[in-house]
Amino acid sequence: MCSLLGRLEHVLIDVKCGSHACDANASNISIQDPRTPYQPTFTIKNLDDALYQTLKTRAAHEHRSIAQQITHILETALGSAESPSILDLEGLGRELWTDKDAAEHVAAERDAWD
Numbered sequence: 001m002c003s004l005l006g007r008l009e010h011v012l013i014d015v016k017c018g019s020h021a022c023d024a025n026a027s028n029i030s031i032q033d034p035r036t037p038y039q040p041t042f043t044i045k046n047l048d049d050a051l052y053q054t055l056k057t058r059a060a061h062e063h064r065s066i067a068q069q070i071t072h073i074l075e076t077a078l079g080s081a082e083s084p085s086i087l088d089l090e091g092l093g094r095e096l097w098t099d100k101d102a103a104e105h106v107a108a109e110r111d112a113w114d
Helices: 002-009 049-061 066-078 102-113
Strands: 012-017 023-025 028-031 040-045
Touching (some): 049 066
Antiparallel strands (some): 012 040, 023 028, 028 040
16 A cells, blocks of 8 residues: 555645546546545546556455545545644553552662662
């Protein structure tokens, strides 16, 4: 998937806002996510035939349209824009410390340094 996205980054992508469009051929793909009617439309120009066939095959294998497959690849590759927070670690490993005294553990670790 990463190589596919990497190859997509090397082709010209025009972003347009407007009506639903889905015209796909080996050299030009216009897509708009059909789930919402007023999202941006992406046009990928000069897409090589081998990449288009790979995309088409993968979309068919995963029971998606080409537009849905491109959207899925972009969502997966770009993920969440939020950085992970240290607060998400709260309580992690709590079960490891059940019935253990933290001060005794630290003292034992420090004694092991000598």
